[in-house]
Amino acid sequence: MVEPVLRLDGLRKRFGGLTVTDAVSLAVAPGEIHAVIGPNGAGKTTLIHQVSGTLRPDAGRVLFAGQDVTGLPLARRARLGLARSFQITSVLPGFSALENVALAVQGRSGSSFRFLRPAAAEAMLNEAAMAALAQTGLAGRAAVPAAALSHGERRQLELAIALAMQPRLLLLDEPLAGTGPEEAERLVALLQGLRGRYAILLVEHDMAAVFALADRVSVLVQGRLLASGAPAAIRADPAVRVAYLGEDEAA
Amino acid sequence: MPASRRAATLPLLLFALLAAAPFLGLGEGWMMTLLARGMILGLAALSLWLVVGGAGLVSLGHAAMLGIGAYAVVALDEARITEALVVAPAAIGAAALFALLTGAVALRTAGVPFIMITLAFGQMAFFTAASLAFYGGDDGYTLYARSTLAGGRWLENRLGFHYLCLALLAGAFLFCHLLLASRFGRVLRAARENPLRVQAVGFSPYPYRLLAYGIAGGMAGLAGFLLANATEFVAPSFLAWQRSGELLFMVILGGLGSPFGAVLGALALLLLEEGLGHLTPHWRLLLGPLLVLAVLFLRGGLVGLPAQLAGTRRHG
Numbered sequence: 001m002v003e004p005v006l007r008l009d010g011l012r013k014r015f016g017g018l019t020v021t022d023a024v025s026l027a028v029a030p031g032e033i034h035a036v037i038g039p040n041g042a043g044k045t046t047l048i049h050q051v052s053g054t055l056r057p058d059a060g061r062v063l064f065a066g067q068d069v070t071g072l073p074l075a076r077r078a079r080l081g082l083a084r085s086f087q088i089t090s091v092l093p094g095f096s097a098l099e100n101v102a103l104a105v106q107g108r109s110g111s112s113f114r115f116l117r118p119a120a121a122e123a124m125l126n127e128a129a130m131a132a133l134a135q136t137g138l139a140g141r142a143a144v145p146a147a148a149l150s151h152g153e154r155r156q157l158e159l160a161i162a163l164a165m166q167p168r169l170l171l172l173d174e175p176l177a178g179t180g181p182e183e184a185e186r187l188v189a190l191l192q193g194l195r196g197r198y199a200i201l202l203v204e205h206d207m208a209a210v211f212a213l214a215d216r217v218s219v220l221v222q223g224r225l226l227a228s229g230a231p232a233a234i235r236a237d238p239a240v241r242v243a244y245l246g247e248d249e250a251a
Numbered sequence: 252m253p254a255s256r257r258a259a260t261l262p263l264l265l266f267a268l269l270a271a272a273p274f275l276g277l278g279e280g281w282m283m284t285l286l287a288r289g290m291i292l293g294l295a296a297l298s299l300w301l302v303v304g305g306a307g308l309v310s311l312g313h314a315a316m317l318g319i320g321a322y323a324v325v326a327l328d329e330a331r332i333t334e335a336l337v338v339a340p341a342a343i344g345a346a347a348l349f350a351l352l353t354g355a356v357a358l359r360t361a362g363v364p365f366i367m368i369t370l371a372f373g374q375m376a377f378f379t380a381a382s383l384a385f386y387g388g389d390d391g392y393t394l395y396a397r398s399t400l401a402g403g404r405w406l407e408n409r410l411g412f413h414y415l416c417l418a419l420l421a422g423a424f425l426f427c428h429l430l431l432a433s434r435f436g437r438v439l440r441a442a443r444e445n446p447l448r449v450q451a452v453g454f455s456p457y458p459y460r461l462l463a464y465g466i467a468g469g470m471a472g473l474a475g476f477l478l479a480n481a482t483e484f485v486a487p488s489f490l491a492w493q494r495s496g497e498l499l500f501m502v503i504l505g506g507l508g509s510p511f512g513a514v515l516g517a518l519a520l521l522l523l524e525e526g527l528g529h530l531t532p533h534w535r536l537l538l539g540p541l542l543v544l545a546v547l548f549l550r551g552g553l554v555g556l557p558a559q560l561a562g563t564r565r566h567g
Contacts, residue, residue: 114433
């Protein structure tokens with residue numbers, strides 16, 4: 001078996017008396033799109049925080065790129081190649097789209113303790129940033145301040161920032177949140193284009209998108225993994241239907 | 252780029268005006284003293300701008316750096332060391348070191364806690380200065396003489412001192428511009444806008460902020476060196492929190508969006524105080540409301556005024 005890019009090993013997180021993550025173990029193989037679904041309050045966001053490094057688990061380990069990163073903060077994990085996007089769009093509103101992405105390129109290319117040369121004039125940073133923008137369909141909007149982009153475009157920009165990091169794993173927290181049907185369609189097509197090239201851990205509410213994209217689906221209910229498997233198997237799993245997918249999906 | 256050229260026009264104009272001032276009928280002693288003071292406080296405000304406008308951290312203890320620079324001059328003067336090539340680096344170094352040490356603690360926080368911690372460190376420095384009996388304690392310390400430069404008494408000369416202040420102010424201004432546009436400055440600006448985003452692409456904001464704070468401290472130390480030489484007298488009041496507040500006000504009055512705002516704010520506040528002081532002995536009664544109006548109506552500060560006027564004309 002191929003060495004997974006990401007492995008969660010018995011993760012547990014408790015807030016007071018409430019166990020939000022309960023013995024969660026899963027693995028993401030290189031090039032695989034692994035979706036985590038679950039009803040509201042299932043602990044998806046808490047899980048994401050533990051994977052990205054903004055929350056520390058009470059027990060268990062996070063193994064990333066062959067290394068135990070359980071104790072490493074967000075920035076260190078990012079430098080190892082873990083790129084996350086945020087459920088609530090998180091870009092630099094005062095920066096142009098290009099500069100938003102160029103910052104991500106800067107993060108993986110050399111020291112940023114350089115003081116006198118204008119960063120905006122560094123061709124290497126700009127070219128890599130333009131490539132990432134082109135990949136997400138934003139090449140024409142490079143000079144626009146992020147604050148002036150539409151919501152859908154800002155979601156694309158988040159993706160461009162993540163891609164510019166040349167990550168080993170994309171951790172996408174509800175990339176379709178708040179988008180209209182057309183924007184969602186464009187983003188799904190975009191993610192389809194990434195298939196096989198990146199390992200992706202995807203948390204998403206839009207079931208159509210999940211079943212169109214995922215190679216593997218894990219179902220999280222009350223902090224616990226209820227099932228994990230191929231999309232078809234998950235769709236057919238009676239326990240999953242009862243716990244989560246509900247009547248409309250079952251019909 | 253025309254936009255950046257336009258942005259450079261006003262600073263160039265102001266620096267040219269300051270350079271020409273002694274020959275434009277402003278060469279009288281009291282006016283030269285006032286202008287030198289304006290440029291020195293401009294330098295101090297510029298260094299504070301690096302923290303507030305550049306890094307997005309509001310400090311209320313910046314006068315401590317200025318005062319430590321000034322007290323470095325005092326300490327060396329007491330030891331009969333007056334060579335500026337020694338004294339100025341010592342002032343810069345002492346203030347930068349204080350900034351790095353206190354910043355290492357203060358930068359663990361942000362927002363209101365950061366304001367309170369910088370204020371607390373500033374007050375510690377103030378009371379320390381006031382208790383230094385061998386440097387005059389509360390009464391302050393009168394320098395034996397201004398610093399010499401490469402052995403010559405250049406700083407005694409009004410014109411020489413004027414141009415030294417101007418050169419250092421212009422140099423620091425250019426440095427701030429380059430710094431903010433560099434890779435380092437980009438991380439700093441990004442961390443001001445959204446620290447989480449910056450961490451998510453692999454940067455921890457802390458070392459960048461700490462270094463910026465240290466650089467700002469060094470610049471303020473340089474301003475302290477100049478201030479001590481301008482007044483030939485140093486007192487604990489240099490470090491008082493009221494002075495920190497005044498510097499902060501200069502930065503806000505000028506506009507947080509550009510380092511030029513700090514320079515403009517310092518000169519404007521000083522000239523306004525002076526002008527009102529000539530009108531009436533109760534000038535503070537006029538200054539207060541004027542400053543309130545400025546904050547209410549000058550959204551981008553003084554540097555934003557041209558754009559704001561253009562905007563009103565277009566809409567009105």
